[in-house]
Structure formats: structure tokens, C-alpha cells
Amino acid sequence: QHYRYGVVSSVSAGGVPQSAIVGIAIMPELEIIFDTLSSTRKYANLTRNPACSLVIGEGEQTVQLEGTAFELHDQERSRYFEAYFAAWPECRAHLEWPGITHFVVRPTWIRYSDFDQRPPLIEEVEGLP
Numbered sequence: 001q002h003y004r005y006g007v008v009s010s011v012s013a014g015g016v017p018q019s020a021i022v023g024i025a026i027m028p029e030l031e032i033i034f035d036t037l038s039s040t041r042k043y044a045n046l047t048r049n050p051a052c053s054l055v056i057g058e059g060e061q062t063v064q065l066e067g068t069a070f071e072l073h074d075q076e077r078s079r080y081f082e083a084y085f086a087a088w089p090e091c092r093a094h095l096e097w098p099g100i101t102h103f104v105v106r107p108t109w110i111r112y113s114d115f116d117q118r119p120p121l122i123e124e125v126e127g128l129p
Contacts, residue, residue, distance in 0.1 A: 006056040010045035025087035038099035060115035067107040
């Protein structure tokens with residue numbers, strides 16, 4: 001996995017956009033998993049309104065995506081945790097933190113941009129499940 005961080009954006013109850021950087025793992029299906037605490041703004045926002053966006057990348061190569069987030073529960077965790085802890089082995093210790101939880105973002109729209117190329121490469125996929 002090349003990218004380890006992304007910026008996740010969600011919407012507050014008052015309709016205000018809010019963003020935070022998170023450590024991510026990318027699943028083969030392009031789903032994104034990250035952890036957070038139940039005391040964070042993103043937790044409150046995503047449990048109330050699962051619509052969100054992420055930006056991942058560095059320099060002139062970026063991935064923007066929009067999607068729907070869902071909180072992982074016991075029966076879903078093993079497959080996602082395998083990928084997440086492969087990317088972030090030190091985060092196993094977070095499982096002991098009070099209020100720790102994990103979200104998965106399932107993309108519905110993705111745009112990859114590489115402005116280091118001439119002409120720039122921009123590819124877009126929409127209508128994902």
C-alpha cells in the first residue's frame with residue numbers, strides 16, 4: 001500500500017463540512033478503512049449521515065472519492081482488520097482504547113489525477129455500487 005493517510009470529510013448536524021486526516025488501509029475493492037474514537041466529530045457525523053468524501057495522495061497524484069461510510073461491527077471485522085493491521089500493525093494496541101471504532105468507506109465516485117504527466121492523466125469512475 002503506497003498511501004497511508006487520507007483526509008476524510010463529513011457533514012455536521014448543522015450542515016458544516018468538517019475534515020480530518022486519518023490513517024487508512026485500502027481494500028482490493030477500493031474500500032477505505034480507518035479508525036477513530038466515538039468522541040470525535042467525524043464519528044458523530046458519519047453515524048448520523050454516512051455520506052462522506054476522501055482525498056488521498058501526495059504531490060501531483062491524488063485520488064478523490066465520494067462514498068458511504070459504515071461502522072464495522074463484530075461479524076464484519078476480520079476481513080477488514082486483516083488489511084488494516086497489515087498497513088498499521090501498531091494500531092492493534094488501539095483496540096484497548098475506550099471508544100475505539102472503525103469505519104469503512106464504500107466509494108460511489110472516484111477520480112484519479114496525475115498532473116506530473118503531460119498531458120495530465122485524469123480518470124473518473126462513477127456509479128459504483
